[in-house]
Amino acid sequence: xxxxxxxxxxxxxxxxxxxxxxxxxxxxxxxxxxxxxxxxxxxxxxxxxxxxxxxxxxxxxxxxxxxxxxxxxxxxxxxxxxxxxxxxxxxxxxxxxxxxxxxxxxxxxx
Amino acid sequence: xxxxxxxxxxxxxxxxxxxxxxxxxxxxxxxxxxxxxxxxxxxxxxxxxxxxxxxxxxxxxxxxxxxxxxxxxxxxxxxxxxxxxxxxxxxxxxxxxxxxxxxxxxxxxxxxxxx
Numbered sequence: 742x743x744x745x746x747x748x749x750x751x752x753x754x755x756x757x758x759x760x761x762x763x764x765x766x767x768x769x770x771x772x773x774x775x776x777x778x779x780x781x782x783x784x785x786x787x788x789x790x791x792x793x794x795x796x797x798x799x800x801x802x803x804x805x806x807x808x809x810x811x812x813x814x815x816x817x818x819x820x821x822x823x824x825x826x827x828x829x830x831x832x833x834x835x836x837x838x839x840x841x842x843x844x845x846x847x848x849x850x851x
Numbered sequence: 852x853x854x855x856x857x858x859x860x861x862x863x864x865x866x867x868x869x870x871x872x873x874x875x876x877x878x879x880x881x882x883x884x885x886x887x888x889x890x891x892x893x894x895x896x897x898x899x900x901x902x903x904x905x906x907x908x909x910x911x912x913x914x915x916x917x918x919x920x921x922x923x924x925x926x927x928x929x930x931x932x933x934x935x936x937x938x939x940x941x942x943x944x945x946x947x948x949x950x951x952x953x954x955x956x957x958x959x960x961x962x963x964x965x966x
Contacts, residue, residue: 745893774954783941783957784894829893838909839884839945839955843893 745842747830752848759817761845763830766811770832773806775815778827778844787815787828817847825849852877857942857958864932864965872927872961874942882945883925884955885909885917887938894941900925901947932965939963 746764753759765773771792776784790797790804790813797804803816817824827844834840858873876883881902886894886909896909900919914936916928925944929936942958 783959784943784955785957786954789954838896838899840896840910841886841894 745830745832745840747828747842747845749843750846750848752850753820754850755820755822757820759815759820759824759847761815761817761828761830761847763813763815763842764811765813765830765832765840767832767834767840768808768811769835771835772833773804773813774829774831774833774839775802775804775813776829776831776841778829780826784829820847820849822849854878855942855944855956855958857940857961859961860959861962862964864929864963866932866934866965868932869928869930870932870963872929872940872942872963874925874927874958875923876925876942876944876956877923878944878946878956879922880944880946880956881922882947883919884943884945885915885925885927886941886943887911887936888941888960889938897927897940929963932963934965937963937965 774789775787777787778784801818805814827846829844830842855876884899885897888894895911898917900906903922906917940961943955945955
């Protein structure tokens with residue numbers, strides 16, 4: 742199948758780290774992406790990782806890729822209220838499609 | 852650059868009406884995509900195009916048509932609107948060369964309500 746799976750909700754206290762997980766099925770995926778969607782807005786690319794990399798760090802964001810298990814994660818350090826959004830995992834497939842997960846809604850607790 | 856622009860922002864249709872959702876990008880990207888996002892759900896690919904004159908079906912193409920006569924424009928046509936087509940529609944574009952796929956840029960979305 743072409744499914745990209747992620748949990749639907751995550752609650753994290755302000756200042757803690759958030760870890761959003763994703764699994765995908767296409768082993769030929771070349772790029773994997775994390776997008777952020779704030780209420781009423783379109784999707785904004787946060788970061789992406791090429792399939793031959795294990796890790797990518799960009800300021801507060803760390804992406805980990807386990808290609809053997811087809812598992813991708815996004816870690817947000819020092820989570821802030823502005824990080825409250827829906828986070829989508831996506832994979833690019835060899836037939837040029839980009840398949841999105843259903844999104845993880847990140848809720849920040851005070 | 853304006854990026855990816857979509858019109859209209861919001862539209863209400865009656866069942867059976869038709870309309871065209873417009874999408875334009877000024878980044879000279881070769882790839883363009885149409886997605887729909889239903890409430891509380893992720894994105895579903897409707898159609899995509901790898902270049903002018905070429906279009907392909909995505910996951911949920913039924914009830915829609917597209918054309919790509921120019922690099923810049925990728926309109927999405929609904930011929931006989933149905934309540935199941937109530938959704939938010941996002942257009943996106945990207946540049947792909949060989950195996951290297953650049954990131955997708957998204958438009959702001961078109962909210963469609965079919966009554």
